[in-house]
Amino acid sequence: MKFKNIIGCFLFMILLISGQTFAQTIALRAGNLIDPATGTASQNQIILVKDGKITDVGPNVKILPGTEIIDLSQAWVLPGLMDAHAHLTLNFQYLGAGLEGIYLKESTAMRALHGLHTAMNVLHVGFTTVRDVGNDANYAAIDLRDAINIGWFTGPTILTTGKIIAPFGGQSRRIPPEQGPFWLHEYIDADGEDEIRKAVRQNIYYGADAIKMVADNSAFYYSEQEIRVAVEEAHAAGLPVSVHVMEGEAARNVILGGADSIEHGFTLSDELLQLMKEKGTVLVGTDFPADHLARLDPSGEFIESAKEMGNKIIDRLKRAHKIGVKLVFGTDTVANLPGKNRGEMMLDYLAIWEAAGIPPTDTLRAMTVDAARFLQVEKMRGAIAKGLAADIIATTENPLDDLQALRKLMFVMKNGKVFRHDR
Ligand SMILES: [Zn+2]
Structure with a gap:
């Protein structure tokens, strides 16, 4: 015995x-x-x-x-399912105070807890992989990702981009100079090639899976060469680069600079969509339903223009699909609509893909295999x-x-x- x-x-x-x-x-x-x-x-x-x-x-x-x-x-x-553009730790609950209101009201710890709550909702509706594209305070999404991977909590597989890299000011607007650059809680100011290289390296150092840039928040925007430098630096470490940009010359620089994706691109011209197709730039369109856009404006004054923008987004999605741009599903939900959680809100985007006349088979591809390839996880999942x-x-x-x-x-x-x- x-x-x-x-x-x-x-x-x-x-x-x-x-x-x-x-x-x-x-x-x-x-x-x-x-x-x-x-x-x-x-x-x-x-x-x-x-x-x-x-x-x-x-x-x-x-x-x-x-x-x-x-x-x-x-x-x-x-x-x-996969969502390539999420902000798990962000919630526009201080409506009217904008992004800056969130920085001032919530600690990184609270943001991580919020992210955990959202992550569980997201998995519940079938999204097993989500890429968080920044706005996570001081790298909260990285801790969230790691805690789920360890098995402490239930949630989707999370990929993260770390802090958003942007020209001076991040996505803030006209903060009085005496307040200082408090957007740096969420963004890295990077102007010129050296600062961009350093910013990419900073994110890699803290554990990012991809790089996210915002190109055109202000009248100044990244040059083709500045985008190329970020892409070189990120690709050398095996990370893809995604860039928030809407249209015009800023978008052209993003495409020609070799970024892996354009995020949003709500009003891209046919010519630029054609260029994306030629260069293999993915469109993560974050095709907002109009009522989600309206929620971002507490005054209600935005509602009419939200409808207009909603129609433009559908039109752009339709044109991108027709031209043959590689599409990957991404939602960008950041504000909870009354009575719905964020997972449920992500499914509202299905109606936009239907309204753009995209066959269900193509949408399913954008939510699974094509998303996996874009997120560089196709050898593991998708x-x-x-x-x-x-x-x-x-x-x-x-x-x-x-x-x-x-x-x-x-x-x-x-x-x-x-x-x-x-x-
Ligand atoms: Zn976003």
């Missing part, structure tokens, strides 16, 4: 040291398995999941005794295939026929762990 105990103890120690556990294999019976890459569905498939990863997929996969079976035979199963992370969702209706079926979610698994299963 004693000897057996010693052997048992010894084996246990080996397991502890090697970090291995006897993980349960899970078999998902998928009635309809959607492949967003091809826009097709295969019937009666089995997905095996172990240690957070997909170990096999197919119609004739063997289910060994002792395997936990999850029955999704009546459902439509697809990879977890599809239901052997060896990838088990980020899997299921709906009760077919999103290939009607995109709004994504609202009829009944199952969410992230890294092989079931987060939600409505029966």
